[in-house]
């Protein structure tokens with residue numbers, strides 16, 4: 456977006472308005488509350504990253520895109536963000552799958568870590584300040600378990616070490632589960648279990664025959680899944696962090712157990728704000744292995760969808776709303792991105808009369824305020840996006856009506872730049888991103904309605920003698936196999952190659 460940079464200085468006036476109060480919905484309190492970080496101007500955030508036993512699917516990426524919107528937004532408000540993301544490269548599934556493949560855990564997970572980081576790049580997800588592999592932090596986990604043992608929160612059974620939840624009366628405060636009926640000493644060994652199975656959970660698991668294990672001061676074995684996040688979050692961010700986020704299905708048991716482990720060890724609050732992203736649905740069903748409706752990013756790209764369409768779709772539905780993911784919604788996302796890119800290109804290529812229209816400056820200011828107000832309200836991206844599309848519509852009307860002036864370009868571009876600082880879809884770099892991960896694709900065959908719209912846009916450009924735009928649209932269509940023929944009476948025909 457280097458081309459948009461020049462415009463920023465012009466809009467300083469609108470940034471001087473008093474800062475809007477930022478509110479987030481906190482799962483811990485069940486309320487939407489003002490966000491105030493522990494240290495002024497700095498936000499310490501922990502993100503539960505993927506378990507790298509397979510390619511991450513688009514449902515996983517909904518959460519990662521939400522976390523990227525969150526960090527970009529906080530940065531745009533002047534906060535320094537320190538984000539830590541873990542990579543779970545040891546858990547029940549990984550151990551099983553690596554053994555089945557006859558390779559080491561390291562070898563097995565390296566491949567999926569590489570793929571995950573590449574996938575992040577295609578979706579323009581900013582890299583967190585720290586990306587931490589669980590297997591490189593075994594010492595930190597062992598030390599945390601030792602602290603819990605010294606304080607009497609653990610017991611050992613058959614070489615495994617468990618967290619005694621009856622010693623931690625606040626257990627259940629995040630997910631609001633009822634623990635009153637739990638029998639003392641009932642245990643669960645699995646990393647993942649449901650609310651019907653609330654039990655003392657494993658911090659450290661004794662090795663099973665043939666399984667990979669670590670030789671440590673607390674005995675041979677491997678860490679449970681939950682302890683890794685507590686250990687790594689506190690190592691990099693301190694005992695109390697500002698924001699902990701993840702998918703809604705992590706709230707129990709994973710985040711509940713993180714709270715228990717961390718707060719039992721330190722006696723301090725672990726995370727002050729817990730933000731959870733809702734599920735992504737496919738035809739109104741949760742995307743999951745058991746339903747068999749999983750799509751990886753690479754499958755979507757292979758079907759002809761662009762990274763920017765996927766990002767836009769995942770970003771534009773507010774994170775606490777369920778998102779129904781369909782080919783139609785992806786196509787609408789692609790159209791929305793095209794509309795914005797074409798609009799930017801129109802602003803840059805068209806010649807406008809000199810001067811400034813008084814109406815425009817307040818219109819662009821209002822768009823930025825609405826955009827900001829949307830995001831400040833628990834990241835309501837739908838409101839933010841609508842603010843920008845309303846501006847685009849009004850500016851197009853002004854241009855068509857001859858009201859738009861040369862001096863109006865900068866404030867409008869500045870509003871779009873503010874939008875793109877968060878949404879990151881305006882750069883026309885989808886093909887490069889796919890090439891960088893070894894994928895090339897043909898653009899999907901355009902639908903009639905989309906072609907008609909582009910043809911009409913080109914006709915309008917020709918009528919106002921904006922041949923840069925009309926040629927660009929002609930090229931765009933040609934690349935996608937559509938040929939335009941201008942007729943002698945000033946009309947136009949199109950056909951597929």
Ligand SMILES: [Zn+2]
Nearest residue numbers: 503504684709
């Ligand atoms: Zn975690």
